[in-house]
Amino acid sequence: MAQPAIFFEEVNERQGVFHRRAFVLGGVAGLGLVALSARLAQLQLVETQRYEKLSASNQFNFKLMPPPRGLVVDRNGVVLASNRPNFRLMVARDKGSDVPGTLKTLAQFVPLDDKRMERLAKDIAFAPKRAPVEVMEDMTWEQFSAINLRAPELPGVTADMGEVRVYPHGGAFAHVVGYVAKVNKDDITDDGPNSEPIMLNPGFRIGKQGVEKAFDLDLRGKPGAQKVEVDANGREVRQDPDGDIPAVPGKEIRLTLDADIQLRAEQVFGEESGAAVMMDCRTGDVLCMFSGPSFDANRFVRGLTGAEYRGLAEYERKPLFNKALTATYPPGSTFKTMVALAALENGYDPKTQHVCNKVWFWGGRPWHCDQAHGTQDLHSAIATSCDIYFYQCALAVGPDKIARVAREFGLGQIFDLGIPGQKPGLVPDTAYKRRTFKKDPVWHPGETPSMGIGQGYTHLNPLQLCVQAARLANGRKALHPRLVRSIGGVETKSGAAWGDLPFNPAHIDFIKNGMAAVTGASGERISGATGLQFGDLGLGPIKMAGKTGTAQSQGYAGGTGAHGAVGEWKKRDHAWFICFAPYDDPRYAMSVLVEHGGFGGSVAAPRAREIMRVALLKDPELRARIEKPLPMPAIPSGPAGGDVVPDLPAQPVDPSLAAQQATPT
């Protein structure tokens, strides 16, 4: 720097280079900014729609809303299963939430003991983040509002109003309607409707028994979705009611049952074990299907404890069984109607007489009857249920012909009821023996008399016996039982829309007359008839015909005492009664089984009579026949004629009332 000239030259040179390069630098920076703007234009002007969509899908989530479950109602619209509001308390784990602390706070408002809190804390810790775990159901309104008020200070706590199934009649319909219960792991499948995410919704329940199970998908409906705005952590920020997808409520299932009849059946059974099935013998509608003792389906909705479940499962009277369908019993003397019809169809002369001296020797052994009936023909033998007559009648016809008739009347058959659990039982014949007993495939003649009185291999369920009674009463049609009347308003196939019975109607009438003679319905009073006191229902001209049955439950040894009616319960005879009324114009047919009840005529028949009375009194046409309104004498108005005797309380069901119950609040 000693030479100023060079210094200046150098400085100028440096300056020049700087200026040129700074200019380029400015240009590069400018280009960079232009490039950024171009990129912005690409994102914000050209591709903006795509990013708008992405932004919206970021912003909004859909929350599943369980649909209201369809109602189950009886033939008149009386609600058998509906939904009630359920205040639930749920806690979810989230960032920075103190679950044990939260639970401790909640314990101030709802009953939570330490053990339960510990379990809940564990459940919540294992549940996915922000997946609510149910802490309590069925809070009172006070508890619900107290917690809702404090929810903002309690992170992860939600109190909401869900719906839960309720069975207003408790046990009367438990076997038919079934129940719903919480979804467990095995219920969730990989595909199909049971793979849907709604299955994981806390508090969601599916049908586990009866109609609830069989029509689960119809009743379930389609879940809706609630549009909610969420933040990046998935927390709900806002709701957007306009964007909600409404849930499709489940379909209503209307059964053919009549609540009044069924409730009466529950009453008359008390703690007795058994079943009662009633059908309309013109349409095949099942008006009553009761199995006793029953259980409270509402307990299953809530969830049973292990001890409660064991209690129900281990009780010897088997309350969890639908005995109308799943239990099969020897039909006893009710089967004699089939034997008699088979005999008539095969040319047996009904005038054929046999003498009953209480014991009959045949095949090298004595065959017993419960008393000495004297000389009997086919008609009187039905009335007195004379075993000795039917031993010989059955031998005259043979097992295969009897079995054919029995099967035509629905015995040993399975019907399309819609609900699962029917056991077919068995009507034996020679082919059955060939098939089943490889070592002894021959039908021995000694087996036929047993079959003739409904013992031996024969065992049937109460529904089949009701179908049998209904087909006899109808006399012509091969009625099928119908339990589900409509699904979501769509009628199912009528039970009368089947073929005719392949038998001579005159022969069927003969059997019906025999059944009328059992109860004295036709006025004929045969000495020794087994159900004489039950023909008259106390309903004027309406009489009931029937057939008693007393089935030995312990092989041929029989129960102890007269008809095994005393002694250890499990060893007593089963009491049967099949019947129809009015005997002269049949409308209703039923079968009643009292398991280990003893003598059919004194245990099953009175119960049948009570149940039948309800059905008859509800029928307006029959009411007119019973009441026989006399022409009113033209009495001028005065105090003497003013007293009006009130009618029997009618039991119409106000449809608006049913609708009210049906509307979830």
Place this chain on the structure above:
Amino acid sequence: MTVSALTRPGERDRLIVKLGEIDWMFCLVLTLIAGAGGVMLFSIAGSSWMPWALPHLLRYVLFFAIMIALSLVDLRVWFTLAYPVYGIGLVLTALVDVVGHHALGAQRWLQLGPITIQPSEIMKIGLVLALARFYHGASGRTAQLSWWLLWPALLILMPVALVAKQPDLGTALLILMTGGVIMILGGLSWRLITIGFLGAIAVVPPAVMFGLHDYQRKRLLTFLNPESDLSGSGYHIQQSKIALGSGGLLGKGYGLGSQSQLNFLPEKQTDFIFSTLAEEFGFVGCVSIILLYAAVIFMALRTAYISHSHFGRLAAAGVTVTFALYVLINGSMVMGLAPVVGVPMPLLSYGGTVMLTVMIGFGLVQAVRVHRYSEVTSGKGALM
């Protein structure tokens, strides 16, 4: 504003004249950008002054005062302090490795009582000053091609290595690029520039594979294929692009940006504030802000242009380069054109450190402008 070059001696040292020499238009643009930052910070806090908007604006006011004060400092003082500042910066940067505060897997902060210092920020100013001082004393031929160039190269690489080791790759690259540009502006021969570029290109792939931390490599690879990991590393870029794109021409409206208001955008108050602005004010708002940044860059560059001293030129240009790199890198990052490197948008983003660096830098730029006619002698201090 123009004051004649031929004024009485001492006239230029008068405070009022110096204040008049400050580029107030430049100050206005800076204030507009910082103000826009405050507006956005208010919005993303859910229309609240806290926790970001108020501190941001208060800080700006304070730093603005510091900038004005620094702009009055004689360029010879800056010149004298150049190497000491660089030295202190280097020592502190080295110190961070030993006693630094861990934040997010990186050591960047130094806790001195109540003050947290990020030495890499001091380094940015220090390097600019040190290089400007070196080139001030170097001849054009030296600057072009000579063994003496090892000295500025060392000045650049020492802090780059220390910062990269922390590891703060973004800042390291920023320092490296700033230094490189200053060397180019100083007059580096085109041959060396070309060799440097080719060398950088050759070095990058092995450096990525072997020299980077896992998370750094992941970020880089994610950038190259953002759809590969949308919920992980690609999340930031994807969400930022969604915010930008969904803004459209006019934006969703102030306070209505769902991406930022609902926390889909990470670091929305710092690195991704531009996305928030883009979402709520759209293309129009973005271009306006970019124009403001362009104005800052060109006004600062012009200051460098009109400076009479080589030190002043290079110092002002160096600061401008740092600032421009911030803007370009952050802009590319939020628009998905560059990997996520943790470089904020200067003045717009929340955060005191970067704002302080930038405002000190602009204090230097204004000092260059105010003292553009002063004679800065080379060699040992004219002043001290």
